[in-house]
Amino acid sequence: MPVLTHETLQRHHRRCVPALVRLRMLMEETQAVALTQGLRVEMTLLMDEIMAELRAVDRVLVGQATGSGRSGPVAAFLRCRLVRLETAAAQAETAGQGTDLPALRRRLRHFCALAVATWKVQLGIAEFSKASWLRLCSTGLERAGQAKSPFLEAAGL
Numbered sequence: 523m524p525v526l527t528h529e530t531l532q533r534h535h536r537r538c539v540p541a542l543v544r545l546r547m548l549m550e551e552t553q554a555v556a557l558t559q560g561l562r563v564e565m566t567l568l569m570d571e572i573m574a575e576l577r578a579v580d581r582v583l584v585g586q587a588t589g590s591g592r593s594g595p596v597a598a599f600l601r602c603r604l605v606r607l608e609t610a611a612a613q614a615e616t617a618g619q620g621t622d623l624p625a626l627r628r629r630l631r632h633f634c635a636l637a638v639a640t641w642k643v644q645l646g647i648a649e650f651s652k653a654s655w656l657r658l659c660s661t662g663l664e665r666a667g668q669a670k671s672p673f674l675e676a677a678g679l
Contacts, residue, residue, distance in 0.1 A: 530582050534575045541571040549630045562618045569611045572637050579644045603640045610636050
C-alpha cells in the first residue's frame with residue numbers, strides 16, 4: 523500500500539482518539555451527575571465525530587481497492603461494520619433520552635467497543651492491501667528477471 527494511504531489512515535485514526543477518550547470520560551461522569559441536555563449533545567457530537575473519521579477511512583480503503591477487483595467486497599464488508607456502529611450510536615442516543623444511566627453507559631461502552639473493533643478491521647484491511655501490493659511488486663520484479671529490492675526482502679516477500 524502506498525505510504526500516503528497508510529499515513530492518511532493513521533491521521534484519521536489519531537483524530538478519533540480524543541473523541542473516544544472524551545466519550546469514555548463522559549461515561550464515568552454520568553455516574554456522578556445527572557445527565558443534562560449538554561452532556562447528551564456532547565455525547566452525540568463525539569459519536570458523530572468518531573463515525574465521520576471511520577467513514578473517511580472506509581472511503582480511503584475502498585478507493586485503494588478500486589481496480590483490484592476487491593472494491594465491491596471490501597466496500598460491502600466495511601459498510602456492514604459501519605451499519606453496526608451507526609445502530610449502536612442510535613441506541614446510545616435513545617438511551618440518553620431516558621433516565622436509566624446504567625443502560626446509557628452500557629450503550630456507550632458498546633459503541634466504543636465497536637468503534638475500536640472497526641478501527642482494527644480497517645487497519646487489518648490496510649495491512650492486507652499492503653501485503654498484496656508488495657506481493658504484486660515482488661512478482662512483477664521476478665517476472666522481469668530482476669532481483670528483489672532490499673525492501674521486499676526485508677518484508678519477507
